[in-house]
Amino acid sequence: MAGSAPLDPSPLAASEDDRRLVEALRAGDEGAFTQLLERYHTTLVRLAMIYVTDRAVAEEVAQETWLGVLQGIDRFEGRASLKTWIFHILLNCARTRRHREARSIPFSAFWNPAAEPGEPAVEPERFLPADHPTWPHHWNAFPECWSGLEDRLVARETYAYIRQVIETLPLHQREVITLRDIDGWTASEVCAALGISEANQRVLLHRARSRVRRALEQYLREQ
Amino acid sequence: MDDEQELTCQELVELVTEYLEGALSPEDRGRFEVHLATCPGCQTYLEQMRQTIELLGRITEEMIPERAKADLLHAFRTWKRG
Ligand SMILES: [Zn+2]
Numbered sequence: 039m040a041g042s043a044p045l046d047p048s049p050l051a052a053s054e055d056d057r058r059l060v061e062a063l064r065a066g067d068e069g070a071f072t073q074l075l076e077r078y079h080t081t082l083v084r085l086a087m088i089y090v091t092d093r094a095v096a097e098e099v100a101q102e103t104w105l106g107v108l109q110g111i112d113r114f115e116g117r118a119s120l121k122t123w124i125f126h127i128l129l130n131c132a133r134t135r136r137h138r139e140a141r142s143i144p145f146s147a148f149w150n151p152a153a154e155p156g157e158p159a160v161e162p163e164r165f166l167p168a169d170h171p172t173w174p175h176h177w178n179a180f181p182e183c184w185s186g187l188e189d190r191l192v193a194r195e196t197y198a199y200i201r202q203v204i205e206t207l208p209l210h211q212r213e214v215i216t217l218r219d220i221d222g223w224t225a226s227e228v229c230a231a232l233g234i235s236e237a238n239q240r241v242l243l244h245r246a247r248s249r250v251r252r253a254l255e256q257y258l259r260e261q
Numbered sequence: 262m263d264d265e266q267e268l269t270c271q272e273l274v275e276l277v278t279e280y281l282e283g284a285l286s287p288e289d290r291g292r293f294e295v296h297l298a299t300c301p302g303c304q305t306y307l308e309q310m311r312q313t314i315e316l317l318g319r320i321t322e323e324m325i326p327e328r329a330k331a332d333l334l335h336a337f338r339t340w341k342r343g
Contacts, residue, residue, distance in 0.1 A: 066341040068334065068337060068338070068341075071333075071334070071337045072330075072334065075325055075330055075333055075334075076324075076325060079325040079329065079330075079333075080321070080324065080325055081321070084321075097329065100329075101329065101332065101333060101336075104333050104336065105336060105340075108336070108337065108340045109340075158271075158274075158275070159274045159275050159277070160271070160274045160306075162271070165269075165270060165271045174269065175269035175270060175271040175272065176269055176270045176271075176300075176302075177270045177300075177302035177303075180301055180302035180305060181302060181305045181306050181309060182305070183305050183308070184308070184309055184312055185308075191312065191316060192316070192319070196316070197316070197319070197320055200316060200317065200320065201320065215317065219314055219317035219318060220317050220318065220320050220321055221321065222318060222321075225282065236284075240278055240279060240282055240284060243278055243282075244275070244277070244278035244279070247278060247310060247313060247314065247317075248274075248277075248278075248310075250313050250317065251309055251310055251313040254309075254313055254316075255309070
C-alpha cells in the first residue's frame, strides 16, 4: 500500500461497496452507520487535527462531520467516492470552525510550489563540494543503516515523535502526508480531495517525507 | 549514457519520491537505478525513506472511543426518527 506506486488511473467514482453502504444508511440501517464510524472516525479526527490544533475540537469537528453526512446522504450521487465525499464535509466543518476562530485556511487549489521556498531533502553539507576532484555532490559520509534499530523504530515514543514532527510541517505538506502515508489514500484520491495536481502532490509529499526522514535520523542518532 | 548524464547523490535524494511513485521518465529511472546499483550511501538512503513511509503507515492503529461511538449512534437514531 504505502510506498508502492498507487497511481490509480481509474475514475474515482463511488464503488459498489460505497453504494451499498449509502443505500443501507438511507434505509436507516444502524449497522451500516457503525461500519462507517469504525472505518473512518479516527481518520476524520486525525484529518481535523490538520486544521484545528486542539484534540477535543478535532473530535467535535469529526462529530459535526457525521451529522453532515446523515443530513446530506440523500444528496450523495456517487460521482466521488464516499471517502472523498465525507472528507469534503469534514473540510467544510473544519473551515467553518477555523473561520469562527478568526483564522483562515489557505486554499489548496491555489497552492503553487514555486511560491514556497523548497528545502533540500538532505542538508547540503552532507555532500562533497562542487569542486571536489572526483566525487562532487556525492555523499560526504554515507547515511547510517537503520537495520538493527527496528526495536527503537517501532517504539511508542518514536510514533509520538513522528506525530510531533508532522505537526511542525506546513499545512499542505501535512495534508498530503497524512492522507497518503498515514491513511493510505492513493495519489489520485488525494489530488481529487485537495484539488491539487499530481505534480504538486508529489512535491508536497516529497518535502514532507524528506523532513520526517531527516528528523528520524537525528532522533535515532541522539540516543 | 555518457558521464555527464550520471546522477550525483545530491540529485538522487531529490528524485526518491518520484521514483517510488513511478513518476520518472524511463531515462531518468534508468539513471536512478544505475547510480543506485553502485552507491551504498544512496541504497541506505532509499531504504531509510522506505522505512520512514512504513512507520507512517503504522501510526493509524487506533479505535473509535466508545463514548464517541455511543454519542454518534444516539445521533443516528434521532436522525432516523426525524
Ligand atoms: Zn549516491
